[in-house]
Amino acid sequence: MLTQKNYYMNVIEKIKSSVATAIQHLYQVEVLTKDIAINTTKPEFEGDYTVVLFAFVKQFKKTPEAIGNELGNYLVTHNSDLFENFNVIKGFLNFTICSKVWLNFLAENYHNNQFGKTQTTGNKVMVEYASPNTNKPLHLGHLRNIFLGWGIAEILKTTGNEVVKTCIVNDRGIHICKSMIAWQLFANGATPKSTHTKGDHFVGNYYVKFNDELKKQTENLIATGKTKDEAEKEAPIMKATHQMLLDWEAGKPDVIELWEKMNNWVYEGFDETYKKIGSDFDKIFYESNTYLLGKDLVKKGIDKKVFYTKEDGSVWIDLTTEGLDEKIVQRKDGTSVYITQDIGLAEQRYNEFKANESIYVIGDEQNYHMKVLKLICQKLQLPAADGIHHLSYGMVELPTGKMKSREGTVVDADDIVEEMIKISKQKTEELGKVNDFTTEELNNLYRIIGLGALKFFLVRVDPKKKMIFNPEESIDFHGFTAPFIQYTHARIKSILRKNEIVTQAFNSDDLLPLEKDIIKHLEIFPSALSEAAKELDPSKVAIYVFNLAQLFNSFYAQHSIAQAEDENKKQLRLHIAQLTAQVIKTGMGVLGIEVPERM
RNA sequence: GACCUUGUAGUACAAUGGAUAGUACAAAAGUUUCCGAAGCUUUUGAUUCAGGUUCGAUUCCUGACAAGGUCGCCA
Numbered sequence: 001m002l003t004q005k006n007y008y009m010n011v012i013e014k015i016k017s018s019v020a021t022a023i024q025h026l027y028q029v030e031v032l033t034k035d036i037a038i039n040t041t042k043p044e045f046e047g048d049y050t051v052v053l054f055a056f057v058k059q060f061k062k063t064p065e066a067i068g069n070e071l072g073n074y075l076v077t078h079n080s081d082l083f084e085n086f087n088v089i090k091g092f093l094n095f096t097i098c099s100k101v102w103l104n105f106l107a108e109n110y111h112n113n114q115f116g117k118t119q120t121t122g123n124k125v126m127v128e129y130a131s132p133n134t135n136k137p138l139h140l141g142h143l144r145n146i147f148l149g150w151g152i153a154e155i156l157k158t159t160g161n162e163v164v165k166t167c168i169v170n171d172r173g174i175h176i177c178k179s180m181i182a183w184q185l186f187a188n189g190a191t192p193k194s195t196h197t198k199g200d201h202f203v204g205n206y207y208v209k210f211n212d213e214l215k216k217q218t219e220n221l222i223a224t225g226k227t228k229d230e231a232e233k234e235a236p237i238m239k240a241t242h243q244m245l246l247d248w249e250a251g252k253p254d255v256i257e258l259w260e261k262m263n264n265w266v267y268e269g270f271d272e273t274y275k276k277i278g279s280d281f282d283k284i285f286y287e288s289n290t291y292l293l294g295k296d297l298v299k300k301g302i303d304k305k306v307f308y309t310k311e312d313g314s315v316w317i318d319l320t321t322e323g324l325d326e327k328i329v330q331r332k333d334g335t336s337v338y339i340t341q342d343i344g345l346a347e348q349r350y351n352e353f354k355a356n357e358s359i360y361v362i363g364d365e366q367n368y369h370m371k372v373l374k375l376i377c378q379k380l381q382l383p384a385a386d387g388i389h390h391l392s393y394g395m396v397e398l399p400t401g402k403m404k405s406r407e408g409t410v411v412d413a414d415d416i417v418e419e420m421i422k423i424s425k426q427k428t429e430e431l432g433k434v435n436d437f438t439t440e441e442l443n444n445l446y447r448i449i450g451l452g453a454l455k456f457f458l459v460r461v462d463p464k465k466k467m468i469f470n471p472e473e474s475i476d477f478h479g480f481t482a483p484f485i486q487y488t489h490a491r492i493k494s495i496l497r498k499n500e501i502v503t504q505a506f507n508s509d510d511l512l513p514l515e516k517d518i519i520k521h522l523e524i525f526p527s528a529l530s531e532a533a534k535e536l537d538p539s540k541v542a543i544y545v546f547n548l549a550q551l552f553n554s555f556y557a558q559h560s561i562a563q564a565e566d567e568n569k570k571q572l573r574l575h576i577a578q579l580t581a582q583v584i585k586t587g588m589g590v591l592g593i594e595v596p597e598r599m
Numbered sequence: 600g601a602c603c604u605u606g607u608a609g610u611a612c613a614a615u616g617g618a619u620a621g622u623a624c625a626a627a628a629g630u631u632u633c634c635g636a637a638g639c640u641u642u643u644g645a646u647u648c649a650g651g652u653u654c655g656a657u658u659c660c661u662g663a664c665a666a667g668g669u670c671g672c673c674a
């Protein structure tokens with residue numbers, strides 16, 4: 001997976017390296033830090049972090065209790081700036097970390113708005129996401145794709161990678177021809193402007209019209225005794241579409257002109273949506289420019305004996321030794337297939353950007369395809385090959401089953417965004433906390449909350465799991481949601497507006513459990529980010545931030561900040577609040593979710 | 600048929616092989632004379648099944664079962 005270098009040595013790493021050193025001194029045995037298991041200590045036991053001792057029992061030929069006591073004594077004596085105390089229970093060595101460690105961490109970072117970010121590593125990564133077809137508007141599945149892609153790109157940036165966000169637009173092929181034919185037949189020259197329709201929806205409507213007409217024609221043919229397959233092939237509208245595709249490939253001027261016109265309508269619509277949801281790309285590839293790529297690589301592959309030619313002239317690769325099957329890479333008529341284009345595009349992207357890693361955000365129905373793609377690139381020894389990663393995600397389904405455009409059960413991206421914003425408006429008005437906002441401020445707030453809720457909902461679960469979107473239940477502003485976290489942030493900001501932070505040394509004697517829990521959680525933020533980067537999983541960040549907000553809310557309900565026991569406590573808690581707000585902002589930021597000052 | 604992914608409370612999700620499996624929604628009961636109640640506190644409730652590896656398995660292996668996906672010219 002992706003290699004990360006983290007220059008900030010966190011407490012867990014410090015514990016590991018001290019334990020390794022202690023073992024070296026006590027038992028003259030070399031132990032790798034990765035073989036030392038550290039857990040957070042369960043709340044029912046005394047301590048912060050726990051070293052699991054069972055692994056050492058055989059090696060040192062001592063009981064876990066003996067090892068625990070020896071290690072504990074050694075470390076509390078020799079590393080007294082880190083370890084304050086220890087206890088051994090069964091095979092677990094529980095350490096209490098010095099309060100000073102937590103307080104120093106807090107003092108050093110509370111004003112650091114770069115906290116969590118890693119210095120650049122020089123690693124360059126391309127992230128490809130969205131990748132729409134141009135015959136219909138974006139839907140909920142695209143939104144999951146876009147939010148995952150945009151999120152992982154930001155997470156990678158934060159963890160020190162240089163990132164190029166990219167998109168391959170599927171702008172050619174039979175699907176767009178369907179919309180074009182239907183437009184010719186039914187539109188009477190109508191345009192998005194003349195009908196006041198968003199361009200992508202406008203073109204999508206003709207795609208629907210095409211299917212309606214095809215269905216009619218097919219039924220008529222079936223009535224004359226044809227099978228369904230025959231009827232679909234022979235329907236006049238389908239024949240016209242195939243002819244149009246041939247004309248497009250031949251470069252027939254009027255077809256090309258129509259194709260450009262309709263695609264541009266779609267792009268205007270897409271751009272509006274991207275802008276609304278806060279997504280962007282550094283480089284867009286169009287399939288009409290790339291679909292012929294890869295042919296020279298087929299030739300090279302034949303020379304290298306990676307590919308072989310069958311009698312009919314089609315070209316294949318045999319992947320049976322890898323547990324896969326034979327796969328075609330070039331048709332008998334010499335044209336490229338999908339995978340050939342992808343190989344070509346991988347090569348071209350590498351030549352253009354020299355990224356050593358490349359992440360493809362693509363649905364899990366293409367798991368097999370991506371596996372084959374990587375394998376072929378490796379066999380061809382393309383420089384991009386080893387850096388290919390597939391961020392695979394599950395489909396978004398409705399309670400009634402899959403979304404099907406033919407049955408009109410697709411949740412349209414623009415619709416759901418508007419719906420979420422509308423609900424956030426309702427909710428905000430009910431609560432009536434921001435009645436002094438201007439209309440502009442209000443609209444911005446509704447957008448931040450509604451869009452935040454949607455984004456969070458789509459990225460908070462493990463990407464590879466399919467998810468069910470229930471319009472009634474999913475739109476929830478309580479619990480494991482963005483508004484809950486945004487609310488926590490707004491509340492902290494309110495406190496900070498009313499109380500001034502003064503930098504000072506803290507009294508280290510009395511760090512309360514709830515105070516310490518938050519600081520400990522804040523301290524692992526960089527690890528949460530690098531883990532999300534390593535696993536290509538933005539949900540790790542979502543869960544982390546939610547837990548932080550939860551911790552803060554529990555703390556806040558029990559301990560007053562403004563009316564703290566004394567000034568020292570008050571300052572300590574203000575510092576905690578400040579860093580919590582900062583981490584919430586950064587964490588939500590990498591997911592593309594803004595956090596308001598008030599809501 | 601072969602291969603891939605996923606099976607955890609009523610529902611939706613967590614848990615580098617570690618201690619009594621966490622959280623949210625839903626349900627029930629509390630909680631605003633005091634920093635923002637979109638909050639907090641409490642209660643009820645789960646690892647699909649059968650083997651195996653291990654001091655220890657939700658996690659790893661094998662096999663069932665269930666859901667979804669893919670499998671030579673659609674992208």
